[in-house]
Amino acid sequence: MKKEVKIYFAILALTAFGLGMTNNVISNFFKDAYNVTAYQRGFLEFPRELPGLISVFVIAGLSFLSDIRISMVAQLLSVIGIFVLGIYTPSFNVMIVFIFINSLGMHLFFPLQDSIGLELVEKENMGKRLGQFKGFFTGVQMVASLFVFFGFKMGFMSFEKSMKTPFIIAAVMFLGVFVLLLFLDRIVSVNKPHVKQSGYVFRKEYKYYYTLVILFGVQKQIMMVYGPWVLIDLLSKKADTISILTVIGSFIGIFFIPAIGRLLDKYGVKKLLYFDALSFIGVYLVYGLLAMGYVNGSIQTAGLGVMLAYGIFIIDRMSTQMGIVRTIYLRKIALFQSDVTPTLTLGQSMDHFVSIICAYLGGIIWSVWGPQYIFFLAAGLSFINLFVAYKVDIKN
Numbered sequence: 001m002k003k004e005v006k007i008y009f010a011i012l013a014l015t016a017f018g019l020g021m022t023n024n025v026i027s028n029f030f031k032d033a034y035n036v037t038a039y040q041r042g043f044l045e046f047p048r049e050l051p052g053l054i055s056v057f058v059i060a061g062l063s064f065l066s067d068i069r070i071s072m073v074a075q076l077l078s079v080i081g082i083f084v085l086g087i088y089t090p091s092f093n094v095m096i097v098f099i100f101i102n103s104l105g106m107h108l109f110f111p112l113q114d115s116i117g118l119e120l121v122e123k124e125n126m127g128k129r130l131g132q133f134k135g136f137f138t139g140v141q142m143v144a145s146l147f148v149f150f151g152f153k154m155g156f157m158s159f160e161k162s163m164k165t166p167f168i169i170a171a172v173m174f175l176g177v178f179v180l181l182l183f184l185d186r187i188v189s190v191n192k193p194h195v196k197q198s199g200y201v202f203r204k205e206y207k208y209y210y211t212l213v214i215l216f217g218v219q220k221q222i223m224m225v226y227g228p229w230v231l232i233d234l235l236s237k238k239a240d241t242i243s244i245l246t247v248i249g250s251f252i253g254i255f256f257i258p259a260i261g262r263l264l265d266k267y268g269v270k271k272l273l274y275f276d277a278l279s280f281i282g283v284y285l286v287y288g289l290l291a292m293g294y295v296n297g298s299i300q301t302a303g304l305g306v307m308l309a310y311g312i313f314i315i316d317r318m319s320t321q322m323g324i325v326r327t328i329y330l331r332k333i334a335l336f337q338s339d340v341t342p343t344l345t346l347g348q349s350m351d352h353f354v355s356i357i358c359a360y361l362g363g364i365i366w367s368v369w370g371p372q373y374i375f376f377l378a379a380g381l382s383f384i385n386l387f388v389a390y391k392v393d394i395k396n
Contacts, residue, residue: 004188005120009136011180015113016137018173019106020144021166022082024246025159027228028239032159033089038233038371042363045225047096049359051104052352056345058108067112067341068185074112075178077105079171086167105174107352111344114327118340131261134324135254142250149243159239201342208388209330209343210350212273215384216326217351219280219319221358222378227287227316230371231309234294235301245310249317257321269329269394276322277385283319284382286312288375295370332394 030036030044062070081102085095117133148166151157157165231237231245264272290309293299299308327344334340362374 002120004184007180007184007187008117008120008133011113011177011184012133012137013140014173014176014180015109016140017144018078018082018170018177020141020246021148021170021173022102023224024141024145025148025166025239025242027225027232028242029159029164031232032239033164034092034095038229038366039363041225041229042359042361042366044096044099045221045359046356047100048103049221049352049355051100051107052110053349053356055104055107055111055352056342056349058104059112059342059345066185067115068181071109071112071116072178072181072185074105074108075174075181077108078102078174079105079178081105082167082174083171086164086171088162089164107348111341111348114344115341118327118331128258128261128265130324130328131258131264134261134321135256135258138250138253138257138321142247142254145243145246145250149240149247152238152240152243157239201339202346203335203339203343205333205335206330206339206343208392209326209333209347211384211388212326212329213347213351214354215381215388216323217354218358218381219284219378220351221355221362222284222287222374223316223319225359226362226366226371226374227313229366230287230291230294231313234291234371235306235309245313246317249314252314253318253321256318257324260322260324264325264328269325269332270389270392272322272325273329273389273392274386276319276325277382277389279315279319279322280382280385281379283312283316284375284379287316288372288379291375292370292372295372329392329394 026048027041030041034040036044059070062073065073081098081100081104084090084098085102089095090098117130120129148157151165228242231242260272286308290299290305290312293305294301299305326347330343330347331340334343365371365374365377
């Protein structure tokens, strides 16, 4: 294995562990430290998702740097944002500022991480190799979630204290990623500085990719915010429960994601897009029925009723891993190799634009009409994924 690939795996490991300390339990942080309502929880997605919207402009402004060096800037922002929240509990408004800083760092890094990985893989085994990267990433997240589970269960982790150990650990991990990126920058130039790029590319040939990422903006918001909120708000589950469910989902993902990569190489993107669409439709229909049952009392919030929620939560985590299909689809239809990074970044901005709207509207829908309607809406919109799968024309 080449040295740069080994460093990339180490970057994935530290990134995954840091995200496992933050993203998987951020809803519990909001609930335990600030006792937020469903409406406030939806509002908090604005400072978390806004960086994804503006990242295309930030990366454009930094286009004189290579992808690796922009990634280094991103890691420093992540460290600053999460470390401050780790050492003390500021007021609600100040907390929002540091949530934004941390999120900006993460959202700058996400498309660059994929772009760097794509440059390191062998083109003939792209799906398989990218699946291995994603599977490894998921495996480390599983370890992080297990660590969080025991941390909260044994009492040495808490969001009700001023010192929040998970966030401090995350800051150390992101600082480690910065150091590894520094080493990677010294030994290899994965991407040339795209001085002649505007920072984003918009082409009519990529219209179905844009459609997919916009739809994912809605679906992601439901997956990451309101899926866990069913367990936290309707079933009163704590961070340890969310963590152990994430561990189970991640363990399955270690095998599931590489399998998706192999299936991509074997059956092609089009068939996997069908599978992706059907998985979203099924997950959200079940989520909606469960939420409706909890609210009207037809499904018990104990025993089998809870186990059903646990099961769909885990399956939901599998759906989030299907992003590899969209990434490979873009790589295969890209007119120019230089289009990939800016298009991934623009796609992220598109999905975050609708995510911000969806987060706010979702909180209103949950509070006024009921949680089930959020999931039924997501299931309905997911039928557009089926239409896209039908329309795309790709040979492999």
